[in-house]
Amino acid sequence: MRSLIDILDFSAEEINELIDNANDMIAHPERYSEVCKGKKIATLFFEPSTRTRLSFEAAMLELGGSVIGFSEAQSSSASKGESVSDTAKVISCYADIIAMRHPREGAPLVAANAASIPVINAGDGGHNHPTQTLADLLTISREKGRLTDLTIGFCGDLKFGRTVHSLISALSRYTGIRVILISPEELALPSYIKRDVMEKNGMSYTQTTDLEAVMPELDVLYMTRVQKERFFNEEDYLRLKDSYILTNQKLKNAKSDLCIMHPLPRVNEISVAIDEDPRACYFKQVLNGKHVRKALIVKLLKEAGTI
Ligand code: NCD
Secondary structure: OOOEOOHHHOOHHHHHHHHHHHHHHHHOHHHHOOOOOOOEEEEEEOOOOOHHHHHHHHHHHHOOOEEEEEOOHHHOHHHHOOOHHHHHHHHHOOOOEEEEEEOOOOHHHHHHHHOOOOEEEEEEOOOEOHHHHHHHHHHHHHHHOOOOOEEEEEEOOOOOOHHHHHHHHHHOOOOOEEEEEEOOHHHOOOHHHHHHHHHOOOOEEEEEOOHHHHHHHOOEEEEOOOOHHHOOOHHHHHHHOOOOOEOOHHHOOOOOOOEEEOOOOOOOOEOHHHHHOOOEOHHHHHHHHHHHHHHHHHHHHHHOOOO
16 A cells, blocks of 8 residues: 655655646646545644644545544544554544654554555654655745756754655755755754765755855755754753744845745744745745645545545
């Protein structure tokens, strides 16, 4: 059974095809309004979410399907001690596809091994978030017209930010990508990603703590929230939370066609004044996320022979 747990579960060709299909869904939503008629997605969210859960649900509804699920671990049998595998087996009797978010790294993989329906990782701890990556790739390709030959700055919490980890993995397969890692030292990208993803694939990268110094070089700036829920002590969080706040002043030397991204939720990382700047792409990212999740649901249900 085909699932999406890690973005590298899909080949670069498959990702390009998903992007093409999502673009077609954006252009002609009416053509897809009955594709998943009679089918159900189960959204199993053991961790808070607004965008990811509701975008999966909106995606399935726009495909003519329906939705079941829960949005808090407390309201599910996990609070009684049920294992992720058992939950996955049970839900396989009710739904056609699962989208799961879990605070524990690897939980969606455990679910996929037990389920008899496709499982989509909707975020596992500080590990991966492959569907945000699909939204990000669709956004970059729509805004920049390409996924190659780009200088991309990742700024903020690169240690715990799972969206950063998945997007860097995906980008390691495109040519001419230069990554600039901008973070306080304590929130630097984990060395396993530098070694096993970037160095292994010959991806060029540099590290700095100074956002303004590298601003003129960037084609894409990917801002992130400091991941409060993954800190072991509040003091460290409070010290680091406002490390980077993007303001109009800091954009002074930026390219005129810079693409400013953020997976959201935003806390303080981007001044609201920037929302009016045509380079702000983070709300477009949200909309793109819904469309690419539609394309993903259709792909996995087709491969499972469900539609
Ligand atoms: C991200 C996540 O959950 O990892 N949010 C999202 O799904 N768009 C980013 C975050 O929470 O900071």
